[in-house]
C-alpha cells in the first residue's frame with residue numbers, strides 16, 4: 001500500500017470559472033483524480049465581482065481539500081484579446097477568443113508546474129459551445145505540450161445537479177457569464193422584461 005493513495009491518482013488541473021460549476025465537477029472527479037483548481041478569469045468585471053467569484057471558488061476547493069491557485073487578474077489582457085470581436089454576441093467570436101485566452105493560460109500553468117493534463121469546468125454550462133471549448137483546449141494543450149481532457153460535464157444531468165449542490169453549499173450564483181459585455185446584455189434583458197411587464 002502506498003503511504004498516500006492520493007499520489008497514485010492521475011493529476012488533473014481544472015480550469016475554474018465559478019464556484020457552482022467547480023463544486024459539481026470536484027464532487028464528481030475527486031475520487032478518481034488528483035485535482036488542482038486553477039482560477040483564471042481576466043474576463044470577469046467588475047473587480048468586486050471577480051473577487052466574490054474567486055473567494056467562493058477558493059472556499060469550495062478548501063471544502064473538498066483540493067489545492068487552489070489563482071492566476072493574476074489583468075482585465076486588460078481580456079480586453080486586448082477580444083477587441084476585434086467586441087461587437088459580437090455571447091456564444092460567438094468574442095467567446096472563442098475568451099476561451100482561447102483562459103485555456104492557453106491554464107495549459108501554460110500545467111507546463112510550468114509539471115502537471116500533465118487539464119480540462120475546464122465551463123463545459124457544464126448549456127450556454128457554452130462544447131465544440132468551441134474543446135477546440136480552444138486542444139490548441140492550448142498542443143502549444144504547451146500537455147493534454148486537454150475532453151469532458152462534457154453537462155452530461156448525466158450535470159447542470160441541474162450543479163444547481164442543486166450549489167444551493168446545498170449556499171454558494172453565490174451569478175446571473176451573467178462574467179465579462180462587462182455579458183453584464184450589459186443581462187441588464188438589457190432585465191430592462192426589456194420590465195418594459196414588457198409594464199405594457200401587460
Ligand code: SF4
Pocket residue numbers: 043044082090091094095096098099177178179180181182
Ligand atoms: S460572454 Fe462569457 S465566454 Fe463570452 S466573452 Fe464574455 S465572459 Fe467570455
